[in-house]
Amino acid sequence: MNFGIDLLSFQTSQYYLDLRTLAQARGEEPEKFYQGLGQEKMAVPPPDEDIVTLGAGAAKALLDQEGSQDIELLLFCTESGVDQSKAAGLFVHGLLNLPARCRVVEIKEACYAATAGLQLALAVVRRNPRKKALVIGADVARYDLGSPGEPTQGCGAVALLITAQPRLLAVDEEAGFHAANVMDFWRPNYRTEALVDGKYSTLVYLSTLVQAWRQYRELTGRKLTDLARCCFHLPFTRLAAKAYIRLCREEQLPPPSAEELQHKLGPALVYNRLTGNTYAASLYESLTALLENDTEDLDDRRISLFSYGSGCMAEFFSGIVQPGYRQHLMAERHRNMLANRVELTYRQYEDIFRYQVPEDEGDHVFAPYRTGFYRLQVINKHVRCYQATA
Secondary structure: OOOOEEEEEEEOOEEEHHHHHHHHHHHHOOOHHHHHOOOOEOOOOOOOOHHHHHHHHHHHHHHHOOOOOOOOEEEEOOOOOOOOOOOHHHHHHHHHOOOOOOEEEEEEEOOOOHHHHHHHHHHHHHOOOOOOOEEEEEEEEOOOOOOOOHOEEEEEEEEEEEEEEEEEEEEEEEEEEEOOOOOEEEEEOOOOEEOOOOOHHHHHHHHHHHHHHHHHOOOOOOOOOOOOOEEEEEOOOHHHHHHHHHHHHOOOOOOOHHHHHHHHHHHHHHOOOOOOOHHHHHHHHHHHHHHHOOOOOOOOOOEEEEEOOOOOEEEEEEEEEOHHHHOOHHHHHHOOOHHEEEOOOHHHHHHHOOOOOOOOOOOOOOOOOOOOOOEEEEHHHHHHHHEEEO
């Protein structure tokens, strides 16, 4: 019996900043961002949008199609937590009216968190194939204004329904993974903006990729040429090419041509270029883009996924795309969402960035912006209250 991703949904903010606008404000050439990073736009969450509204929105689109029956596990995976104690997933559980008989847990390990959630969910469903698990990865990537990390900011969420006999991707059991205590990226509890050593983080990303790949290769006997497509965690999309070139070097293959890179990687980069880094959601945003934008039929083809979480935790695994997968995608919804966003001026972006969530016991009502299915309505005596937008 196969186990894996049955349905997949993606959500991002209704606002974005074009990186040409940011380049002009920072005195940079736009191509530094467009070509150097491979990024065009960054999604910007308004004050009444956060990981709960994004995650609930991604999951609602999925559950509207499938229903919530038999879901006994909700794993909310994030590094942008809204509470030091309460799982953000419990807010989502209430908004979605999920069954009371449901384990709800929050998972954190930087951008790797959703892969940890996926693997835990697979183990639970394998134990009881009649039940389902819901994995949500949701994050807001935020760095200091004017910092090197600023142009990679973004926000978004993915929702994965994990079942037996999945309709999208049957996940292989073998995986290579690697852990090490590394200070390449971190965010202390007293900061709202992350700290990152970008060049060092890229070096660690690539070195752990090789370590995880070697384990995967030894466990499976597969070669890089056995993988029809490759998805990577994408703090910026240019990193995918660097990662694939490194794997080719490890396998003593000729350097890939631009055409090969586009064939292997291009469709999987489409959405991430338009949202910026979505941390825990990033890899599965890339998977969504691959399945929805690759013009070649991927039925019964094996694709790889590489997940990296700064700090650091890395995993290389794979899965078989299921026959008829196109019938179960939400491509039109995702394309419409991205196409209908509102562009911000630099001043609007900075005003939103500088907005600080109140920290006192007062009754703070948030002005309504354009959001998805849900919004943060009020914080009263430190209690967050959410509402449906329709």
